[in-house]
Amino acid sequence: MEYLTIAMPKGRIFEEALELLKAAGYDLPNEMEDSRKLIVEVPSEQLRFILAKPMDVPVYVEHGVADLGVAGKDVLLEQQRSVMELVDLQISYCYMATAGLPDTVMNDVAPRVATKYPTIATTFFKEKGEQVEIIELNGSIELAPMIGLADRIVDIVSTGRTLKENGLVEYEKIADITSRLVANPVSYRVKQARIRDMAKRLQQAVGEMQR
């Protein structure tokens, strides 16, 4: 049996994805996430995990250095890479939304939107028939409306607490976000039996967890 390489984001998603894999019948050791190791091998199951930044997972998979990956739909929407989406793992649920100061309208002349997700924001406003100027930030997006940098922000919302604590309100929901099992199209064909088997088992495990 050949090795399957899976790119995973570090941290909570990794743990949740591991739980799913275990539920799907994969025999994985309990202590997997050694603080510094970037590659973890599980020879008994012929699996190799690459621990990556969440934004980089689709890059590894697209280039084929990882056969599979676990990536948030936010990252997939933003990067538009050619990877296959096989299974909705239903973990790390959140959603993408626009937010801003309460009771405000967007500037008529040059509405500005701050975000970490320029592609998603551009597409969303374009489809609504509005032309906006995107200001790309790397974090603490909530600051932008508070200090007058932007009229709206586009960001992921999980509980809504951060928005509330900063005096912002949600305006429109853009998309639901969950983590997905993605595959490199070549791996999907060349290692088809193993990958289809894993997708099937994970789908089942996801179904059981939902119940």
Added chain:
Amino acid sequence: MSTIQPFEKPLGMRDTLPRLYAQQHTIRAEAMDYMRKHGYEFIQTPSLEYFETIGKISSLDEAALFKLVDNQGEMLVLRPDLTTPIARIAAAKLLKEKNPLRLAYSSTVFRAQQREGGRPAEFEQLGLELLGDTSALADSEMLQMAAGLLKSLGLQNFTITVGHAGLINHAIDQMIPDVKERDRVRHFLVDKNFVGIDRWAATYPDSKEFFAFFQQSIRGMTLKELLEQFPVLQTEAAEQFLAVSNWIDDLPELKEHFQLDPLVVSHMHYYTGMVFEVYAEGSGFALGNGGRYDDLLEQFGMKVGATGFSIRLDYLLEILPIAVEAPTRTLVYTDQNSTREANQQATALRTQGNYVTVQFKESVLDTKAFEQNFDDVIDLTKEAR
């Protein structure tokens, strides 16, 4: 914008250095030989074509086209594919002289980078087109040529996934009542977004039949079983597909390389019949693809069937174990008085197959470093004697 440094090339453009050039040449020569022996004749089309015709018909995303304006004010494109220009010349001229027509090409195409680097914007494709034949046997010939070519080049671990554009389109049209929903599903299939289809099925009530078909296909149900379970699919397209499938089963030595998958949808939307994609271990991207495109030639005023495929030479190079024949490289040093002798010796060595460089020794600044590029050194200068 930052200033351009003297060593920089435009985004996605690459140099082919001597070593790589030699490897490319070896593979290209072998591939060309294989294609010629199967009755295909090579042609070359221009680098520049009109945007109005080739640019629009080629079905590539407009953002991927390199556009420029000629001195008549016409919009031009750097050729983004070979199939469309070949359809142009075949419809205009070649098919009138020979029909069916078998053509081959080995040319670079240009497709602009849309994201970061790591992908070339100019790359060479090796390909075939069989024009004027609508039979399932012509489809089979393409599959056999693709698999045979890769095998003859020494590739072992490759997979050719075969689908049928007519069948999947028929399935979508028959099983999904709403035109808008059909487009969504087609989009998901092109993107290979199976989660998208799962979610679509969960929210759209009329999705049941198509979703059942989709799930059975993913689970690996055979074509025959699919046609039994979904009788609405039994059409001419299904029959063609079945004929190709039966033909594959009859090829013991190539059979293992083929996979049938009714869900294959190409991003090149001119395909009408059988479509296939070529994958090989070691390359993260598809090596090539092909299929039947019966409507394309109509756009050039001729209604004939056509089928073809292309393989990317750069991806092939990444994964092929290449044994470039390495002849002995000989260096002959000369001075004013020994040029005649040097040339005689060089000619003699060249007839034996050596690659011989004759070099005036005084012009070489660092002889030691220079000599490292050669296997043999013959010094005919006065000091050396």
